[in-house]
Amino acid sequence: MNILAIETSCDETSAAVVVDGREVLSNIIESQIPIHKVYGGVVPEIASRNHLMKISDVVDKALEKAKMTFDDVDKIAVTYGPGLVGALLVGVNYAKGLCFALNKPIVPVNHMLGHLSSPLITYKDLKPPYIALVVSGGHTYLAKMLDYTILEVVGETRDDAIGEAYDKVARTLNFEYPGGPKIDKAAKLGDPNKIKFPRVYLEKDSLDFSFSGIKSAVLNYVNSEKMKGNEIDVNSVAAGFQEAVLEVVVEKSRRALELYGYDKIVIAGGVAANTRLREMFDELSQKTGIGVYYPDFEYCTDNAAMIGAAAYYLEGSDDPLTLNAEPGLRL
Numbered sequence: 001m002n003i004l005a006i007e008t009s010c011d012e013t014s015a016a017v018v019v020d021g022r023e024v025l026s027n028i029i030e031s032q033i034p035i036h037k038v039y040g041g042v043v044p045e046i047a048s049r050n051h052l053m054k055i056s057d058v059v060d061k062a063l064e065k066a067k068m069t070f071d072d073v074d075k076i077a078v079t080y081g082p083g084l085v086g087a088l089l090v091g092v093n094y095a096k097g098l099c100f101a102l103n104k105p106i107v108p109v110n111h112m113l114g115h116l117s118s119p120l121i122t123y124k125d126l127k128p129p130y131i132a133l134v135v136s137g138g139h140t141y142l143a144k145m146l147d148y149t150i151l152e153v154v155g156e157t158r159d160d161a162i163g164e165a166y167d168k169v170a171r172t173l174n175f176e177y178p179g180g181p182k183i184d185k186a187a188k189l190g191d192p193n194k195i196k197f198p199r200v201y202l203e204k205d206s207l208d209f210s211f212s213g214i215k216s217a218v219l220n221y222v223n224s225e226k227m228k229g230n231e232i233d234v235n236s237v238a239a240g241f242q243e244a245v246l247e248v249v250v251e252k253s254r255r256a257l258e259l260y261g262y263d264k265i266v267i268a269g270g271v272a273a274n275t276r277l278r279e280m281f282d283e284l285s286q287k288t289g290i291g292v293y294y295p296d297f298e299y300c301t302d303n304a305a306m307i308g309a310a311a312y313y314l315e316g317s318d319d320p321l322t323l324n325a326e327p328g329l330r331l
């Protein structure tokens, strides 16, 4: 099954060719980060315009790299939500046009299911059931993955996503967008125990998260130090912040594994690229024997290969023209 997949939900224009859900023949990613950097975050209108300019070329490159033509493609998969509506519409309409013209089935894919499917590319024998943790720029979920496309959300953020917290704290520390990777790097040079930020666990048995308080805690710390005329130890702030959020994420994941009796956890989304997160989950794995599965780095942040991986397990539709973008789509 040759799937051509398209992803345009945020600031990456991406197209991929994936065979049988696991073998990636091409995964072209045109990142708009350099364009949005100057604004300190993604500007939706600019994202849509750049997707429009790039999409056709990116799809052609994906086919070329896979040494295929449209004739070789069995199905066309596309992210239809969640994401920025204008950005999603570019990919959705492009895929609809292709499917209509070529008479091929369309497979609408939830972006978050795409993230959750990214480790399937890395681990060819990985099969549900397992616990899934999504840590991305827009979402934070803990779920029971019952099958490839059937899941039950058991915890989610009540306010900011974890990646959003990373990006906001990075801004406070004057790091460029996107701040997650910069905090990751700076934290390695800092002392995680120098500044103790709050660990937010919410109610005793809750598997939900809250990341908006820590963002204010970091801002208050930085402002009060500045007012006292003290120099900010940026690396230790980054390390202290990271330790506080990741400790909660790892502990809640451990509880979910124990509560539901699972022995595997799959971690996906942009923040799954974080080195400290991987260290902490590796420690958990060594202590408890649970299996921890991360995507390869290139499949952590937004890409079309993960959409092609998810699409393999989903039904296609022969009626492409009714599909619409759903910016608020839930997992």
Ligand code: KG4
Residues within 6 Å of the ligand: 010, 135, 136, 137, 138, 139, 162, 163, 164, 166, 167, 178, 179, 180, 181, 184, 269, 270, 271, 272, 273, 274, 275, 300, 301, 302
């Ligand atoms: O999954 P993703 O590409 O976008 C959404 O679907 O939301 O994730 C992007 C997020 C950004 O917040 C970025 O700062 C964060 O992932 N990120 C990281 C790292 N690499 C990317 N956060 C922490 N450490 C990293 N190494």
Ligand code: ZN
Residues within 6 Å of the ligand: 111, 115, 136, 137, 269, 270, 301, 302
């Ligand atoms: Zn994403």
